[in-house]
Amino acid sequence: MQLRFALLAPVLLVSAIAVTATLSAQDKPADKPADKPAQPSADKSLPPVTAKTPPATGEAPTAIAVLERSVAAIGGIEAWSKVKSMEVKGQLEMPGQGIKGPTSSFIAAPNKMVTVILLSGIGEIKTGFDGTVGWSADPISGPRLLEGGELEMLTREADVLKDADPVKRWDKVEFAGEGEFGGFSCWKLTATKGASQSTLWFEKETGLQRGLETIVESQLGKVPVSTVLISYREFEGPFGKIKLPVRTEASQMGQKMVNTVESVAFDGVDAKVFELPTAIKALLEPEPAEEGETPAAEPAKPTAPAAPTAPAAPAAPAKPTEPVQPKKEG
Numbered sequence: 001m002q003l004r005f006a007l008l009a010p011v012l013l014v015s016a017i018a019v020t021a022t023l024s025a026q027d028k029p030a031d032k033p034a035d036k037p038a039q040p041s042a043d044k045s046l047p048p049v050t051a052k053t054p055p056a057t058g059e060a061p062t063a064i065a066v067l068e069r070s071v072a073a074i075g076g077i078e079a080w081s082k083v084k085s086m087e088v089k090g091q092l093e094m095p096g097q098g099i100k101g102p103t104s105s106f107i108a109a110p111n112k113m114v115t116v117i118l119l120s121g122i123g124e125i126k127t128g129f130d131g132t133v134g135w136s137a138d139p140i141s142g143p144r145l146l147e148g149g150e151l152e153m154l155t156r157e158a159d160v161l162k163d164a165d166p167v168k169r170w171d172k173v174e175f176a177g178e179g180e181f182g183g184f185s186c187w188k189l190t191a192t193k194g195a196s197q198s199t200l201w202f203e204k205e206t207g208l209q210r211g212l213e214t215i216v217e218s219q220l221g222k223v224p225v226s227t228v229l230i231s232y233r234e235f236e237g238p239f240g241k242i243k244l245p246v247r248t249e250a251s252q253m254g255q256k257m258v259n260t261v262e263s264v265a266f267d268g269v270d271a272k273v274f275e276l277p278t279a280i281k282a283l284l285e286p287e288p289a290e291e292g293e294t295p296a297a298e299p300a301k302p303t304a305p306a307a308p309t310a311p312a313a314p315a316a317p318a319k320p321t322e323p324v325q326p327k328k329e330g
Contacts, residue, residue: 063175066187067166069207074232075242080164082239084109085269090246090261092117097255111158112274128274129158135280141219143279149196149217156193163209169193178204181211182228182249208232208243216252225252237266 061069071077085108093100101119114128123139127146134146134154146154156162162169170191176199177188186201201211212227229245246261276284 060175060178061187063173063189064167066175066189066202066207067173070202070209071164071166073207073243074163075240077161077164079240079242080161083160083237083242084267086160086267087265087269088244088261089263090259092119093258093260094255095258103259106269106273107158107160108269108271108274109160111155111160113158114273126277127154128276129154130274130276131158133276133280133284135276135283137277137279143277143283145280145283149222152194153217173200182230184210186210220253223252225250227251233261235264235266239266 074080085106088103088105088107090103091100092103099119099121101117101122103115103117105113105115107113110131112129112131115126117125119125125136125138127136128134134151135143136146137143156169159169167173170193172192174190175187176190179186179188179201181188181201184201184203185205186203189200189202191198191200196215198212198214200209201213202208203210208229210229212225212229214225216223216225227248227250230247230249231245232243233246234241234243244261244264248259250257250259
């Protein structure tokens with residue numbers, strides 16, 4: 001059985017990495033079709049948000065109103081802006097492939113993150129962003145620098161305030177109606193960032209985001225990903241109460257992945273966690289000259305300009321010659 005997989009940029013705060021696995025073997029039976037998203041009932045522990053009153057029956061809200069209510073539902077930007085760092089531990093499972101393993105995500109304000117996933121049969125998969133450089137490392141592809149669409153998405157998702165300040169996250173957000181998503185009655189928004197467009201789903205009753213449909217850039221190209229945020233939990237910290245999704249289901253390339261959060265610890269992440277690994281630092285160094293190749297000559301160092309010469313002293317004026325005396329005759 002051959003395995004090939006790609007690291008996908010994170011699409012959720014508690015799911016900093018998504019791993020897509022495609023199994024190909026002649027003796028492998030056809031994969032079972034992906035299960036339909038679970039149809040959970042609304043979280044009874046999450047009362048409707050009253051900070052932003054939902055529109056009356058039959059009245060469609062504006063996109064901004066939906067976003068503002070979602071921010072209030074997860075604790076508000078004031079509480080989120082006080083978060084210095086988070087360590088999130090959980091489990092990632094691919095039921096159709098029998099693959100499961102622990103996950104650890106480290107996030108620090110304003111925009112640093114590292115995620116480590118240890119999957120059975122694959123090994124350790126890491127991805128990170130130190131505020132400037134995006135990178136990943138896995139047993140198949142080895143260490144690599146993220147570029148283009150992968151880096152752009154990772155940069156956006158590493159922002160601690162991306163969900164608490166969604167207007168800043170997108171270039172344009174528009175109201176697109178209503179519908180059922182993942183078993184929840186939702187308002188539907190379309191959001192644009194650059195050339196990419198996503199569909200966002202927000203539960204009418206609680207204001208919480210319940211879904212995201214987007215295109216993720218990966219080593220395999222552009223991959224459609226549909227994610228359902230099934231359940232949330234409230235966490236207490238020195239900054240106040242905030243809510244995080246603790247169970248999500250993502251469907252991509254015919255596979256379903258379930259991410260479960262087990263614990264969250266605040267403001268205790270060591271800054272060294274975000275330092276670039278040695279293998280990634282090596283990728284940033286200039287490549288050495290090949291054997292037999294003459295290294296490029298260093299440019300000549302500029303020499304100091306010559307000191308200006310003193311102007312020559314003016315010549316002394318010539319003495320006037322005496323007039324010639326005429327000779328006397330006789």
